Amino acid sequence: MRLGMVIDLDRCIGCRSCAVACKAHNAQPPGTWWNRVFTPGSEEHQVAVGTNGHLQMNFLPVSCQMCDNAPCEKVCPAGATYTDERGVVLVDYERCIGCRYCIAACPYGVRQFNWEDPHQAKERVGYQEGYEYGYPGDYRDQDGRLVYTPNRPLGVVEKCTFCVQYTSKGEQPACVRACPSKARIFGDLDDPDSEVSRLIQERQAFRLKEELGTSPKVFYLPPTKPSR
Amino acid sequence: MEKRKIKLSRRQFLQAAAAAGVLAGTGGAMAFVRQTPARAAAGEPELKYVRTTCSPNCTGACGMKAIVENGQIKAIVQAADYPEPEYNPRGCLKGLSMLNLIYGPDRLKKPLVRSGQPGKGEFKEASWQEALDYSAGRLKEIADKYGPESIGVIFQVGGTGYVHKGAVIALATLAGWSLHHPYDQNGDLPMFWPMTFGVQTEELEPLEWLNSRYVAVFGSNILATRLPDAHFLVEARNRGAKLVVFDPNYSPTAGKADEWVQINPSSDAAVGLGLARVIIEEKLYDEDFLKTYTDFPLLVRLDNGKRLKAEEVKGLSKPDGVPSYREVYVAYNRQFLSVHPEKLELPLDVVLEGELEVELKDGQKVSVKPGFQLLRESLKEYTPDKVEKLAGIPQDKLVRLAREMAAAKPLHLVYGASNYQWYHGDLKGRALALIPVLTGNIGKSGAGISTYAGQYRVRLKVAQWWVPQGKKQNWLPWLYVLHGPTKNMKANWPKHGLKALITGWGNPFDQHNMANKLRQMVEKGELEFVATMDFQMTTSCQYSDVVLPAVSWYEKTELVGSPVHPYLQLQQQAIKPLYEGKPELWIARELARRLNPEFEKHFFPDLDAEAAAEKAIELMLRTGGPSVEGITLEQLKKGPVRVKSEVPGNRQIPFYEQIAHKKPFPPVSIPAKIEQTAQFVKSGRIEFYKDEDLMLQLGEALPVHKPPFEESEYALDPTVRDKYKFSYITRNAIYRVHSTHSNNVWMNELQDGKPRVWLNPQDAEEKGIKEGDWVEVYNNRGSLHAFAVLDPGAGRNVAVFEQGWWSRYLNGESFNSLTYPFIKPTHEIYFVPGMWAPNTAWNECLCDVRKAGDTK
Numbered sequence A: 001m002r003l004g005m006v007i008d009l010d011r012c013i014g015c016r017s018c019a020v021a022c023k024a025h026n027a028q029p030p031g032t033w034w035n036r037v038f039t040p041g042s043e044e045h046q047v048a049v050g051t052n053g054h055l056q057m058n059f060l061p062v063s064c065q066m067c068d069n070a071p072c073e074k075v076c077p078a079g080a081t082y083t084d085e086r087g088v089v090l091v092d093y094e095r096c097i098g099c100r101y102c103i104a105a106c107p108y109g110v111r112q113f114n115w116e117d118p119h120q121a122k123e124r125v126g127y128q129e130g131y132e133y134g135y136p137g138d139y140r141d142q143d144g145r146l147v148y149t150p151n152r153p154l155g156v157v158e159k160c161t162f163c164v165q166y167t168s169k170g171e172q173p174a175c176v177r178a179c180p181s182k183a184r185i186f187g188d189l190d191d192p193d194s195e196v197s198r199l200i201q202e203r204q205a206f207r208l209k210e211e212l213g214t215s216p217k218v219f220y221l222p223p224t225k226p227s228r
Numbered sequence B: 001m002e003k004r005k006i007k008l009s010r011r012q013f014l015q016a017a018a019a020a021g022v023l024a025g026t027g028g029a030m031a032f033v034r035q036t037p038a039r040a041a042a043g044e045p046e047l048k049y050v051r052t053t054c055s056p057n058c059t060g061a062c063g064m065k066a067i068v069e070n071g072q073i074k075a076i077v078q079a080a081d082y083p084e085p086e087y088n089p090r091g092c093l094k095g096l097s098m099l100n101l102i103y104g105p106d107r108l109k110k111p112l113v114r115s116g117q118p119g120k121g122e123f124k125e126a127s128w129q130e131a132l133d134y135s136a137g138r139l140k141e142i143a144d145k146y147g148p149e150s151i152g153v154i155f156q157v158g159g160t161g162y163v164h165k166g167a168v169i170a171l172a173t174l175a176g177w178s179l180h181h182p183y184d185q186n187g188d189l190p191m192f193w194p195m196t197f198g199v200q201t202e203e204l205e206p207l208e209w210l211n212s213r214y215v216a217v218f219g220s221n222i223l224a225t226r227l228p229d230a231h232f233l234v235e236a237r238n239r240g241a242k243l244v245v246f247d248p249n250y251s252p253t254a255g256k257a258d259e260w261v262q263i264n265p266s267s268d269a270a271v272g273l274g275l276a277r278v279i280i281e282e283k284l285y286d287e288d289f290l291k292t293y294t295d296f297p298l299l300v301r302l303d304n305g306k307r308l309k310a311e312e313v314k315g316l317s318k319p320d321g322v323p324s325y326r327e328v329y330v331a332y333n334r335q336f337l338s339v340h341p342e343k344l345e346l347p348l349d350v351v352l353e354g355e356l357e358v359e360l361k362d363g364q365k366v367s368v369k370p371g372f373q374l375l376r377e378s379l380k381e382y383t384p385d386k387v388e389k390l391a392g393i394p395q396d397k398l399v400r401l402a403r404e405m406a407a408a409k410p411l412h413l414v415y416g417a418s419n420y421q422w423y424h425g426d427l428k429g430r431a432l433a434l435i436p437v438l439t440g441n442i443g444k445s446g447a448g449i450s451t452y453a454g455q456y457r458v459r460l461k462v463a464q465w466w467v468p469q470g471k472k473q474n475w476l477p478w479l480y481v482l483h484g485p486t487k488n489m490k491a492n493w494p495k496h497g498l499k500a501l502i503t504g505w506g507n508p509f510d511q512h513n514m515a516n517k518l519r520q521m522v523e524k525g526e527l528e529f530v531a532t533m534d535f536q537m538t539t540s541c542q543y544s545d546v547v548l549p550a551v552s553w554y555e556k557t558e559l560v561g562s563p564v565h566p567y568l569q570l571q572q573q574a575i576k577p578l579y580e581g582k583p584e585l586w587i588a589r590e591l592a593r594r595l596n597p598e599f600e601k602h603f604f605p606d607l608d609a610e611a612a613a614e615k616a617i618e619l620m621l622r623t624g625g626p627s628v629e630g631i632t633l634e635q636l637k638k639g640p641v642r643v644k645s646e647v648p649g650n651r652q653i654p655f656y657e658q659i660a661h662k663k664p665f666p667p668v669s670i671p672a673k674i675e676q677t678a679q680f681v682k683s684g685r686i687e688f689y690k691d692e693d694l695m696l697q698l699g700e701a702l703p704v705h706k707p708p709f710e711e712s713e714y715a716l717d718p719t720v721r722d723k724y725k726f727s728y729i730t731r732n733a734i735y736r737v738h739s740t741h742s743n744n745v746w747m748n749e750l751q752d753g754k755p756r757v758w759l760n761p762q763d764a765e766e767k768g769i770k771e772g773d774w775v776e777v778y779n780n781r782g783s784l785h786a787f788a789v790l791d792p793g794a795g796r797n798v799a800v801f802e803q804g805w806w807s808r809y810l811n812g813e814s815f816n817s818l819t820y821p822f823i824k825p826t827h828e829i830y831f832v833p834g835m836w837a838p839n840t841a842w843n844e845c846l847c848d849v850r851k852a853g854d855t856k
């Protein structure tokens, strides 16, 4: 099994619901976003690109691309970043030493660093005392590696895990469930009959910065209307 | 380092998943969605899923599940349990981050009573007992001194919560207070609907968009304002419908369209009339449809511009049994015919064109023409080259679009709020409605004209809960509060004006037209008492005398049924009320008891608030009429239930019965009685010719294009013609539902905490404004500061502000300090609350823009 995701940019309406669901379910502290949605070509989201009436506006959600050939994993001196048996690139929060080599190595800018204790960061928002959001349990892989915990320790790196706490149980990632446009499809790239495999076949899927050889498992379908 | 790999084959994986009870179908090769929570394995948190409904004032009504652990909502996921898979999942970024409001720092904890000067936001904490006693005492004093109608009640829109809003309305009804209908208060009432079809408003349900072959969107940004339904637009297009967006600005919706047609601001009527002219001149219209369903065959007297009545004509008479709110008019097919207003049956050889002479009872002979002939004549001037001048559409494009629209069936027009929230918004709607009507695209699947702004409608009869003992209610359109009474107003103006305000579910001190005027009314003591129910400390709370802490929609039991989404749903209590918050039904009941012990009886006094809410739901379901017949509370507890309609499959297709079964126009608009709305279209037909005196006087008997500002801004102050060249447009952002979520920490992170104003780059250059500059948008009424975004898709001479920001993010300014409460006289011809009433023209507002100083 190689888990992957297809994001249909024709269907994507740029609503950022996926980013917000990701943030909530994965208990990201203020300022941290594992998943972002951009308007390519524009600094500002949802601003047209072009001149003289020749305008366009497309949207691009970006989170960890789950590279098969992950530069972040290669540079990690502590073995904290690894690829699990389903092809998901994860960070063991107990092993991460906070050197941030991976942040420098990742060509997609999706890794985030806990500069501050997340409890403190959340406290600044002023939530009701004792309130904590996000999936409330820890998740350890079969080898006992801590790959999800609602409050990541100060000084570790974090990023999208394909919602390991959910997908390990056969549920969908939070962003996929949240997308009101059903633009995100999650599944097994090894299975030729899966919807992800089928869409990649049929719809001229592409990957970000393909030329780098990172071989991501997140595929994008072009933002043009599909030919019928 | 050695990695021990445990490989699970796909088969094994699926088996394991199925064994855990988590694999229940959504189709597709890998169905992952969990329908029932799995048994908690050792060390796994114990989660409870509570199905409820997100229902702020956006019409979304998205089914949600709160994931609850230890009495706290940890996250929110879409319920995705609508029977039609196309509707799953509904939801958006705001609904999914609601926990920031529920548990956020602005949450009200205890009742507050003002301690400082009015409007200064200084309070002392009080017990419920103290706050309620004080409020009831003040309200009694004011009612005794000025009359109960001097107390106004803002409750915002009913469909978002029938129980609790109903409770407040019921209290106002019992106490004789004035109610402000949200639909006209919010400027959402598109007046062309009652004028043309005799209804409040109608719309196709979004699932029906998939059946269209052509979708023409005028001034609606569905990709921002209807997030849960926007995908239907993309899908319709992918299924082969042509999607054309007419808008002065390039929007995300334009980004998904086959074609974006840039038009000048407020020129939609010219476009509509230009398209209609081509359709008529090229005979692309559906003649039988026009003869059967519209007023086009009805004859109009040329001497006085009035429709010819059967009772005036020699040899004709009014048939028996015609209700008094109807009128019998005349058509011609080699003889003059009385046209029965309750029967949509005319011989198909009636004439639509020409001029005739008719002898009246008194022997006088007058010339008459069919409405269609008059329309045709009045459209003569809207030639493609004139429309090009007015609207900026190239001539050949206009002609091509008209031909395309006439050829495509079903054709659906979306008539958006940015198009109609102008002084002459009604004329635009009447002009655009010509296109689907001329082409027979009404009452059919995937066809028609729809408005998707404003949660205006109640879906069931609510009188038993909202109107105790059928008592008469006082309704006062909000615009009069700001503008003052007018000579022609049909609503009752309270003798002493408005002296007190009770507000819930809204934030009028930021959000309403001329919010600054409302603030002054408090500061000057004109409004002697303001009580606000809310779960957060909004700007409006700051201007209140008493703040009553209510609860969010995750903390109470409620019934939801909004217009755009065809399901009836419950809000179920996911968590207990936080702090000392109380549901509004409880607050209304406590106030009722203090005002008059008799009043309390209506609110199930022996039950706690949740049980009372359930009783109210049962009462409304039992007495709600055909749309909810047979629907029970138990059913709703299990999941959403489709509202019933006359259309096969209970689909929501406006005027289906009128077209399929030839029932007269209008269908009922609940809660109005048919005699109230049928008077708008006395002929029982779709009316394009309006012969009320005022319509004739103003030259609006037929739809025409009138330029913006002439009868509004320039009439009010001629000097602004040269001073202010920009239109001030306030649109919705994806980050807020009006002002709800303005303080949502994540939403603000997504916007870098910056309120923004969108400008055309050329305009900005001329003003010396660069991207990110701090600019001021101002006129002689008010001003607003925001960061400039230079958008090549913005039209010329517009300043577009994304509305909804609380004042505290705007240096204390309200973005609604620039607007003005213009009242268009034709909106006062009749008065039915929220159906024919003057309403705010947000976009009819001139301004200028300049680079501001360094203060931020």
Ligand code: SF4
Binding pocket: A063, A064, A065, A066, A067, A070, A071, A072, A073, A089, A105, A106, A107, A108, A109, A110, A111, A159, A214
């Ligand atoms: S996207 Fe970045 S973080 Fe994710 S696997 Fe690739 S290199 Fe690593």
Ligand code: SF4
Binding pocket: A007, A011, A012, A013, A014, A015, A016, A017, A018, A019, A037, A059, A061, A178, A179, A180, A181, A182, A183, A184
């Ligand atoms: S939730 Fe879906 S439609 Fe919205 S931005 Fe994310 S991928 Fe795009």
Ligand code: SF4
Binding pocket: B054, B055, B056, B058, B059, B060, B061, B062, B090, B091, B092, B093, B094, B095, B096, B227, B228, B737
């Ligand atoms: S805010 Fe509106 S659109 Fe968003 S989830 Fe709630 S009801 Fe749906």
